Amino acid sequence: MRRNISLLLLVLFIVGLYVLQNKGVTPFVMKVLESDLFDMKEEEEEQLGKVKTPRTDFAYLHCKAAMLEDHVVPENSEFLDDKYEAWALGGRNYILRSEVLVDSPQGRIAQKFVCKLRMTGDDQANPDDWSILGTELNPADGGE
Incomplete structure (x- = not known):
């Protein structure tokens, strides 16, 4: 029983990290890259x-x-x-x-x-x- 719960928590943790990466981190990084922060003045x-x-x-x-x-x-x-x-x-x-x-x-x-x-x-x-x-x-x- 304890092994099944540990395995389930591991899978949920990995899925949570995947969702956080795709819905939070990646869009934020893309917005920063598309901003004028890294552009040189004309x-x-x-x-x-x-x-x-x-x-x-x-x-x-x-x-x-x-x-x-x-x-x-x-x-x-x-x-x-x-x-x-x-x-x-x-x-x-x-x-x-x-x-x-x-x-x-x-x-x-x-x-x-x-x-x-x-x-x-x-x-x-x-x-x-x-x-x-x-x-x-x-x-x-x-x-x-």
């Missing part, structure tokens, strides 16, 4: 991958300023602005790559630099609305 949607936009132009300017400010490159370095490449990673994150001419004992040499940054505010021209996540300087012949 003005924030942008092409991912290699891009060149006014925002990446500002990102490049802020990256150059940060590299000079952090003394990654000397102050008399010449940035080759026409050679910069930018990739949008989504979530207002960008990677920029370009070349800079740096004085050395062998003369002026080209070096590649990479900068990763994120736009944290709404004004792309304001340096305070950008966060530099990292910079790196490498010899130009170090490979692509």
